[in-house]
Amino acid sequence: MTTGADLAEACAAAMWRADQASQDLGMVIEHVAPGAARLSMEVAPRMVNGFGTCHGGFIFALADSAFAFACNTHGAVSVASHCSVNFLRPAALGEHLVATAAERHRAGRSGIYDVRVTAGGEVVAEFRGYSRTTGARLLEGADAP
């Protein structure tokens, strides 16, 4: 019998294998559970922008990946329709960023997920993602009753 936790981990493993983008950025999946995910990433030299701090695109990418892993833990393929992000303090070269995604609401085809990105215990960004399921399934048979 497949529990929610098993399904969440199987979904994450399937997504991760194909996710060259998250792998290439050096992201690590720290934890996955139904509706939740925690990913981390170090700010590398190639992520630094014109002001000497981490380009917002990479902070967003980490949050977006945490959101994607969290909203795809239920077996249905879910994609981001809308995201907003608030940048609260810069992230410096070499800092270890942690993005923690939690499900805020889910009904029908729609979901809302909140992701907090921290570095050294301080909040770097607050992200909110809105997802929609596409109708496809992530796993072949694995999450069928």
Add this chain to the structure above:
Amino acid sequence: MTTGADLAEACAAAMWRADQASQDLGMVIEHVAPGAARLSMEVAPRMVNGFGTCHGGFIFALADSAFAFACNTHGAVSVASHCSVNFLRPAALGEHLVATAAERHRAGRSGIYDVRVTAGGEVVAEFRGYSRTTGARLLEGADAP
């Protein structure tokens, strides 16, 4: 005498030199003018996510860079405080993305910039960025009267 167009180009050049992130992603500055910028980027293999399409983080990064170059054309250092993005259609491996940023509003320390990301003439994403000036100047003396 420095015109607005000269200042915009000088600001962009200064930012670009230090912006390893945008350079590393293969972005190209197509055009810069006061309050406006157009950047392009090709979807590379390392940008592809678990669904075989461009990870939203890279679409966001391109839009965010266009926003950053547009809001930094007036001489004052401006940083992103808040951004929202709506993903309208996936971008495929190899597609040429173009992000066009335009100033929507600017008053006091705040600005609002709209960025449209297209591929092959179709809209991939609509981004809105909110900036704040930090009080610092981008160029040493170049934009002083």
Add this chain to the structure above:
Amino acid sequence: MTTGADLAEACAAAMWRADQASQDLGMVIEHVAPGAARLSMEVAPRMVNGFGTCHGGFIFALADSAFAFACNTHGAVSVASHCSVNFLRPAALGEHLVATAAERHRAGRSGIYDVRVTAGGEVVAEFRGYSRTTGARLLEGADAP
């Protein structure tokens, strides 16, 4: 034969008849065209909040009505799924607010509309609304070929 402009006006007239909320707030439809609408409203004593200025809810309501009229000009019933608003300067008691909505993007069931709210030529708020069509039609037969 029904033109786009005729259809837009017929849709607005049908919506307005049932829209007690917009009527009760003293809104006036200044202009309607395909994908566009301009509405105005005076800041009344009952709209003033604890800081002596117009409660953000009423500024939002005016922008939201302009958005609703603009996105319902094509014949298909459209509803707001997501809205964001940036408050740029307070609106005072007695000021005449004008909300101008323009279509930013429309494809499939989704639309994006930008609404600027001004008072005395100054920008009070910038609003962006995301709509979805429900599948129902606004008019009986009137917009059929």
Add this chain to the structure above:
Amino acid sequence: MTTGADLAEACAAAMWRADQASQDLGMVIEHVAPGAARLSMEVAPRMVNGFGTCHGGFIFALADSAFAFACNTHGAVSVASHCSVNFLRPAALGEHLVATAAERHRAGRSGIYDVRVTAGGEVVAEFRGYSRTTGARLLEGADAP
């Protein structure tokens, strides 16, 4: 000695006395605590829009008031700079709406507050508000040590 809870209640009382808008809409303050507020309101006939359901402006207004009371519990005058709202299901005439605001983040002059609006235990809307302090104090001396 003034505790955080006392200060929160004193701030709310001061705001409420001047807030004709929230009073006129029939809002009731159910609960206030540091960084938190819960307000309720019934959907009245004058709040119904062209589709026979509560105009989004009034759902927003309730959420916005809950946000305002929550972010003004610390003694410093705070105003909304940016808000986003996601409408999840319509609210019908006569329904009792409850908006619960909680502080998500607060540092320096900025705060982020999440507000959930429910009716009959179902989520009607999810709202996120971004506040900034103005530098003024809400109470004369009352919150001084």
